[in-house]
Amino acid sequence: MASSEIDQKFLGKLARLVESENPLLSSVLYKILGLSINLSSQLITARKQRRQDGSSGNPPLDLHLHIVWLSREGLLLLDQYVLPSATLKKNVELKILAYKLLASFYHIIVLFHNTPPVTTIGTNTPEGQSTSSVANASDKGKRVAKGNDTYDHGASRSISEGGPVGPPPGFGPQSPTAFLMKPGDYLPLAQQCFKEAIQLAEQHLWGSHSLRLSVKTEYAAFLYECVHDAEASRRLAKETISEVYEATEGIDNDMFNDACELVTVLGKMMKRGLGSNNTLRSKGHGTSNSGSQGTPRIEQIEAQAPVTAPPGMI
Incomplete structure (x- = not known):
């Protein structure tokens, strides 16, 4: 995935390579490298949790939220800084790595955030959690930092009781990661990104x-x-x-x-x-x-x- 050691090696190598001619791109690649290392540890923890709990085990909600948030940040950095700067004429490996990472981040989004869910890995649907687990986890994942900003995504609370309440009538249950990324089916997009990355890799x-x-x-x-x-x-x-x-x-x-x-x-x-x-x-x-x-x-x-x-x- 975007957390693989091989991708991390190429991120470090290419960040050093473009440092003199494009310091901004180099700094963004280093940021993605740091994000990838962080994401790697989170995914390993989720995998261990899954093995301990069995094939249907779900990671804790705060871990789940962190994985989706890191993946979203990786997609934003790639879309805003890396893809516009990556050209085949200048650096073939950078172009292919950018498309590969794009597919890889979407792969993680599909695993942990997709609607409808395609695996039992994540807790991306209310059906995958009990009401009590959602209530307990809402405080754990209440604050997610992005740079110097902090976002409060605690569950809505009733004024009288102060506890979590359900969605308004007619809106149905919400995914706990919906505030991070728009819910939807990312499977076709991820598959298309993989095909584009493979096509470039096979050509060059x-x-x-x-x-x-x-x-x-x-x-x-x-x-x-x-x-x-x-x-x-x-x-x-x-x-x-x-x-x-x-x-x-x-x-x-x-x-x-x-x-x-x-x-x-x-x-x-x-x-x-x-x-x-x-x-x-x-x-x-x-x-x-x-x-x-x-x-x-x-x-x-x-x-x-x-x-x-x-x-x-x-």
């Missing part, structure tokens, strides 16, 4: 380039988690691994290690939802890993111990 980056792999790895996760098209996710993972093996371009040690890590994740995604005899099942985990210098090979990947998905891949 070779098959083993870690930024290209980052785009396709997250899109495979998006297809499985949000679109619920397991077959398309497995097919994309398989095709992406084939592109890595067919790439003839040389890569440095750092990019090689990143490629090995992502190929490992893609190898697990190839088997996600399949049983040991390749028959469909509800959830699955494959194993594969990385090896030595050059383009990663299947034998090298399988020789090492399994690794976990990059931070934020929930």
